[in-house]
Amino acid sequence: MEIIEDISNLDRTDFISCEFRAQRFDGMDLSQFRFEGCVFEDCSFRSALMEECTFLTCRAIKADFSYARLSDAHFQACNLSLANWTGADVSSAKFHDCKLTGADFKDTRALGIDFNGSLLSSAFLREMNFRKCHLDGIDFTEADLAGCDFRDATFDNCRLQNAHLATARFEGADLRAADLGVLTFSTATCFKGAIISKNQATELLHGLGVLVL
Structure with a gap:
């Protein structure tokens, strides 16, 4: 797995089997980015622009997506347990076959959100x-x-x-x-x-x- 420890100058929008350690994507434009089989350890996406981004079979436990713009984003078979989505715009986002145990969706804009096949036990x-x-x-x-x-x-x-x-x-x-x-x-x-x-x-x-x- 490729370990990425510096995201200050991302020169691509497609990441496969990458590990991001304690990276802050806060406020970055990740629209239409694609992540497959990636691990996000202690990462933050606070206030990031993530419209139409794709996460496939990724693990982002306890990730911070608060106030991010995620309309039309697609999460497939991801582990997003205990993730923080406070104040995020997840309108028309798709979470298919995802694990969202204990996730916090307080004050989100979520019109048209799709959770089909997902685990939302103890979620807010x-x-x-x-x-x-x-x-x-x-x-x-x-x-x-x-x-x-x-x-x-x-x-x-x-x-x-x-x-x-x-x-x-x-x-x-x-x-x-x-x-x-x-x-x-x-x-x-x-x-x-x-x-x-x-x-x-x-x-x-x-x-x-x-x-x-």
Whole structure:
């Protein structure tokens, strides 16, 4: 793997199997740059311009993307656990098959963001707009989804176990193919207006102590 310790004069936009150690890309223009199989150790992209950039099979644990402009960026099969996206513009960005455990998306601009196939357990996603989205293969276990808009969204093979759902909206959302965890009366009220399956309804009644024959 090529180790890059000085990024002050980048003379290319395509990097394959490179290791960046404690590099600060802060404020740099990385638009349409492509990184494949790269490792970013203790790196910061704060306020960088990264529109339409591509990260394939990269590892950037705890990376700082705060206030970066990442509209239409594409992340594929990357480990971005504990990354900081505070205040970033991730509109129409794609995170496919990525690991985003504990990632912080506080105050992001995220219209049209796509997380399909990704792990978002314990992530901070408050007030994100997923209205009318098709959500496929996303693990929201223990994620903070308070205030999120899921109205008319479709959930396929998604997990919502122990997610924080206070004030989230689910009117018209199709949850029939989602794993909602153990349904009790208190948790079921979070899904007011949503569509659930007969099996899920039966589980809810069991949680209320009602015997269904």
